[in-house]
Amino acid sequence: MLSRLSMAYMAGPLAEMGIGRGKIGFLLSVLQFEGIVQEELTNRLCIDRAATARALQALEDQGLVRREEDREDRRKKRVFSTDKARALQPKLMEMLTRHNEALFSGLTRSEQDQFLDMLDRLVDNLRVAVEGGSR
Known part of the structure; x- marks a missing residue:
């Protein structure tokens, strides 16, 4: 219930930024852990590999992330934020601050x-x- 209400609270601001509800965790993680290996992202968010790949493809299509082969292990993909994503970061953090203020009120x-x-x-x-x- 808490998760659904949180997503409902953030739906409007996320839509204004062009970010789907299911993508916020991926985008925030990439912004926080620049160059994270795709598999690590899957494990960190407890999401299956296919869902991670779909979410990253959608974020890549929007120009928010880019994936590159790892220089040491070409089987691994590293995920980086783009300038466009970094420009959204202050708005994302403001939205999360407002969310937390509402959540912890009282x-x-x-x-x-x-x-x-x-x-x-x-x-x-x-x-x-x-x-x-x-x-």
């Missing part, structure tokens, strides 16, 4: 930190369960 800083810590622990728990095969 919570103290301590409550916010506690909530984020618990979310990190829940994610870690599920990651271990998925990787260990204990579903």
Whole structure:
């Protein structure tokens, strides 16, 4: 529910920037980890390879990212942001700041930190369960 509401909150601003809802995580990760290997991006976002490839192709078609073969291992693709994506970064960060302000409204800083810590622990728990095969 929280994820769907977050996407609904950001849908308008993302549409104004020409970014599809499902692409924001990819774009933010590429902006944060310039030159990230496509496989690492897949793992970081817990998305399957095919979905990652489709999202990156869409972002590439929009001129927001570019992919290059890794110089040391040609089987790997590195993903880089473009000038166009970097120009959008301040707007993206402003949108995320407004989102977080709405999300955490009425919570103290301590409550916010506690909530984020618990979310990190829940994610870690599920990651271990998925990787260990204990579903």
